[in-house]
Amino acid sequence: MNLEKSAAAFELAKKFMPGGVNSPVRSYSNVDCNPPFISHAKGSKIFDIDGNAYIDFVGSWGPMILGHANEKVVAALKKAVERGTSYGAPTELETKLAQLVQKFYPAMEVMRMVNSGTESTMSALRVARGFTRREKIVKFIGCYHGHSDSLLVNAGSGAATFGEPSSPGVTVGTAKDTIALPYNDIDAVEKIFAECGEQIAAVIVEPVAGNMGLVLPEEKFLQTLRNVTKKFGALLIFDEVMSGFRINVQKKFQITPDLICLGKIIGGGLPCAAYGGKAEIMRNVSPDGKIYQAGTLSGNPLAMTAGIETLQILIDTPNFTENLTAKTAKLLDGIKKVASVPIQTPQAGSMFSIFFSDKKVTNYDESAAANQLQFKKWFIAMLRQGIYLAPSQFETLFLSAAHTDEDFEKTVDAAKNAFKELD
Numbered sequence: 377m378n379l380e381k382s383a384a385a386f387e388l389a390k391k392f393m394p395g396g397v398n399s400p401v402r403s404y405s406n407v408d409c410n411p412p413f414i415s416h417a418k419g420s421k422i423f424d425i426d427g428n429a430y431i432d433f434v435g436s437w438g439p440m441i442l443g444h445a446n447e448k449v450v451a452a453l454k455k456a457v458e459r460g461t462s463y464g465a466p467t468e469l470e471t472k473l474a475q476l477v478q479k480f481y482p483a484m485e486v487m488r489m490v491n492s493g494t495e496s497t498m499s500a501l502r503v504a505r506g507f508t509r510r511e512k513i514v515k516f517i518g519c520y521h522g523h524s525d526s527l528l529v530n531a532g533s534g535a536a537t538f539g540e541p542s543s544p545g546v547t548v549g550t551a552k553d554t555i556a557l558p559y560n561d562i563d564a565v566e567k568i569f570a571e572c573g574e575q576i577a578a579v580i581v582e583p584v585a586g587n588m589g590l591v592l593p594e595e596k597f598l599q600t601l602r603n604v605t606k607k608f609g610a611l612l613i614f615d616e617v618m619s620g621f622r623i624n625v626q627k628k629f630q631i632t633p634d635l636i637c638l639g640k641i642i643g644g645g646l647p648c649a650a651y652g653g654k655a656e657i658m659r660n661v662s663p664d665g666k667i668y669q670a671g672t673l674s675g676n677p678l679a680m681t682a683g684i685e686t687l688q689i690l691i692d693t694p695n696f697t698e699n700l701t702a703k704t705a706k707l708l709d710g711i712k713k714v715a716s717v718p719i720q721t722p723q724a725g726s727m728f729s730i731f732f733s734d735k736k737v738t739n740y741d742e743s744a745a746a747n748q749l750q751f752k753k754w755f756i757a758m759l760r761q762g763i764y765l766a767p768s769q770f771e772t773l774f775l776s777a778a779h780t781d782e783d784f785e786k787t788v789d790a791a792k793n794a795f796k797e798l799d
């Protein structure tokens with residue numbers, strides 16, 4: 377595989393942007409190779425400027441559930457762009473998207489559209505703090521909620537510690553209000569609430585965690601979060617920026633959070649996200665209430681259009697989620713059959729991961745303990761065979777409705793060869 381043009385483009389990009397990229401993971405620094413530079417994408421495939429084609433399991437990190445450049449979405453966007461790209465004024469499109477979102481998430485009685493997942497979690501936290509008049513928040517190690525200051529805190533592994541910033545630039549003052557606990561650790565949650573439950577504004581969690589590889593909630597974990605938050609008057613925030621519209625967490629686990637954050641799929645590949653929840657809480661957001669939050673491009677007509685078209689297709693296609701979930705299971709079965717080293721293949725809906733480990737992964741430490749070297753070799757062997765995976769074991773992979781049986785055969789064949797390189 378020739379990546380000469382991509383290599384030159386990368387060198388040039390590095391002059392202008394840190395690492396040559398606008399989001400760190402794209403630099404492939406984890407896997408010691410250069411990233412392909414992309415020219416276009418269609419359906420299940422993504423193409424680089426060197427003329428290589430790949431079967432794409434990244435899907436822009438989640439949004440492309442219909443595959444790339446879906447015809448209906450593209451047609452609607454073409455029409456929308458002719459009518460102007462932004463007005464900074466209300467449109468009917470925003471209400472239309474909100475109505476569709478509510479069909480999936482009835483708990484989002486009132487919501488606000490924003491431009492990124494980071495904005496949605498940051499704003500939800502402000503609402504939680506403003507509503508409860510408390511300052512501390514609880515998050516879980518290995519859960520990623522975007523890069524706002526309060527959430528860029530990870531107390532390291534092990535026991536609960538009062539926040540240490542995980543990035544220079546996040547002040548100790550901010551970090552001290554963030555408590556980071558191990559995912560799936562019910563005892564740690566109960567202990568911290570017993571110690572300082574009256575000071576906690578909210579617990580924020582990925583109900584299905586996708587940012588330490590895919591890690592599923594153990595039985596009773598989410599229920600415990602619901603119980604203790606209710607008991608102590610804290611809010612429960614489900615960050616479904618990644619899992620949203622891929623799995624129905626509320627139905628599956630029978631738990632209703634106070635606030636929900638959405639992103640990725642909601643914008644159909646354009647920058648859009650949302651946060652919302654109980655009316656009683658959300659009515660405190662400006663201008664109904666005093667909690668300030670705003671955005672020049674929020675509710676942008678192009679983003680709304682892509683979101684509306686995408687969600688409408690999910691609604692109109694019979695058994696969309698069930699079929700995509702079954703397809704994902706089929707692909708994973710194929711990969712498991714050809715694996716010549718121990719792997720774990722957790723799945724939730726159309727999200728999945730491959731951990732090079734002989735043990736089930738239930739939290740960040742266990743994810744970090746998986747064999748990174750094997751992953752790296754396997755990843756590069758897959759890329760060379762035209763299979764585009766996330767360049768880190770800490771990322772989740774996604775299936776789209778555009779993936780075909782032929783894609784699966786190619787992927788499983790490639791996987792078989794890639795496993796051989798690990799011996």
Ligand SMILES: *Cc1c(COP(=O)(O)O)cnc(C)c1O
Pocket residue numbers: 491492493494495497520521522523582586587615616617618619639640649
């Ligand atoms: C991607 C992601 C975010 C951040 O969204 P951006 O649009 O990248 O700001 C937040 N939470 C979760 C769970 C995510 O997967």
